[in-house]
Amino acid sequence: MTFSSVGSYHLLITLQEDQDLEYTPCTPMSHQQSKQIICPYCGNFITTVANPIPGLLTWLLCSGLFVFGCFLGCCLLPFCMQSLMDVVHSCPMCRQELFYYRRLGFDL
Numbered sequence: 639m640t641f642s643s644v645g646s647y648h649l650l651i652t653l654q655e656d657q658d659l660e661y662t663p664c665t666p667m668s669h670q671q672s673k674q675i676i677c678p679y680c681g682n683f684i685t686t687v688a689n690p691i692p693g694l695l696t697w698l699l700c701s702g703l704f705v706f707g708c709f710l711g712c713c714l715l716p717f718c719m720q721s722l723m724d725v726v727h728s729c730p731m732c733r734q735e736l737f738y739y740r741r742l743g744f745d746l
């Protein structure tokens with residue numbers, strides 16, 4: 639990688655600190671929403687594109703509903719609810735995936 643990662647990193651930290659000042663300390667939805675950052679891949683100042691993807695929590699709920707008898711399509715309900723899905727943020731310019739927001743703190 640040829641970009642200056644150190645410079646971008648400092649800029650990211652600065653932006654996040656500014657947002658903390660604007661919002662209340664606990665904003666559970668903040669990671670799902672698009673963020674304005676410098677893309678480390680193409681170097682443009684961009685607003686990330688947030689795409690919901692099925693995550694570990696989605697699959698756990700799906701299998702949980704299936705076990706409890708919701709096997710006629712109801713177990714697919716978590717896949718229709720964005721608030722239950724992980725979110726991948728990508729760059730609209732170069733289409734690179736920048737970071738993930740996971741409902742559960744780990745992945746299998």
Ligand SMILES: [Zn+2]
Nearest residue numbers: 677680729732
């Ligand atoms: Zn980019």
